[in-house]
Amino acid sequence: MRIAVAGTGYVGLVAGVCFADSGHFVVCVDVDEKKIALLRQGHSPIYEPGLDELLAKNTAAERLTFSTDLAAAVKQSEVVFIAVGTPQADSGDADLRAAMGVAMQIAAAAERYTVVVNKSTVPVGTAARMQAEINARAAGGVQIDVVSNPEFLKEGAAIDDFMRPDRIVVGASSERARAIMGELYAPFVRTESPIYFMDPRSSELTKYAANAMLATRISFMNEVAALCERVGADVDSVRKAMGSDERIGQKFLFPGCGYGGSCFPKDVKALIATARNNGLDFTLLSAVDAVNDRQKRLLAQKAKVHFGDGGLRGKKVGVWGLAFKPKTDDLRQAPALALIEELLADGAVIAAHDPVAIENARGLYGDRVTFVHNPYVAAEGADALFLVTEWNEFRQPDFARVKASMKQPVLFDGRNIWNPQRLREMGFTYYGVGRGSQG
């Protein structure tokens, strides 16, 4: 098939590359000329394991091209994916201007039957609205079907998730579009993963409900962790024993310094807004959101309590991990940003390290933060070291070296990846999240 993908971010680029790798001819389109120029030179604008290899392979095979000309891409394609950003508007609702704008451009350019696939995360009713607006604009005799096909990939494992999805969700009102979507995804569901066909509204809601559920598990465990600190219980013991119940399961039960990323925070808020717009107060989700805001400030708060009256003014601190999670360079809504803002406001002097996100962070902070390419340098002379993102290389560092180089051996482990007992025996002051009365 000939496919166009509008938006070459984490979702669009990964989808485009993976469809090309299954034999389709794909043109990836973006309004960002710099991004397209970079991609044409064979460089990925984002860090995602496995992406560079697939990019090179499919570009060389001439199945994958890049363009800023959406109209031309639409004219040569049977299926057009919309994978542009749907950021949070001030009201909490998803901002659909980019997605609707692309849909209107598709309507104006299409010259034959086209399936428009909404891969961006969009509120319930968007496919219906898009279909109506496209019908009003499309040239006479040109039929366009709008389909909802939310994306469930995880950054850091995006290629793998796309190639081997747990499930594909397709919300389509037209039989013809449904058949095309089934054919398109057939190579990705050979190992029994289901394609769930449903109506577009259910498909749109499925995406939000899934993300909201995952965010709820995290905030729930963060509340349990807070209680653990009050009553002197250990959240790790509680978590493991809880999760062994197969109705609960072990995944996504890790307390920490909050969830971030481009999806959970905005999708939780958008679902609250959708509920509100439909006369429903989604009380549970409002609490999930509020708990997460509190949790992002937790490490800074613990530091304030630890350092007492003088606070953090003039204190040197190290930060390990900037990306919102390991294996990505994405900083959107990252807990590290909330921590850094608080530390800077309190007058701390920060040296930060991340394996891949330093350049993106430099763009945000300039010289207000010192960025170092060696984690041990971030700890040198520090009064405290904060672990924010659980990159693998931070799991078992040379703690003797860390301790010897720090001014005060104080650790704030925002992901509970270190062994408190061992570290305390080594002479560190250790703070985790919900690990007994000492935190």
Ligand code: NAD
């Ligand atoms: P992103 O910000 O990384 O990329 C969006 C891209 O769209 C940018 O490159 C931007 O320049 C481009 N764009 C904006 N307007 C455009 C236009 N008019 N024409 C062409 N390109 C345009 O976003 P993302 O993280 O890939 O997310 C895209 C959508 O997918 C969002 O709705 C998001 O909620 C959803 N989603 C994201 C993830 C994820 O892990 N990032 C997972 C599932 C779903």
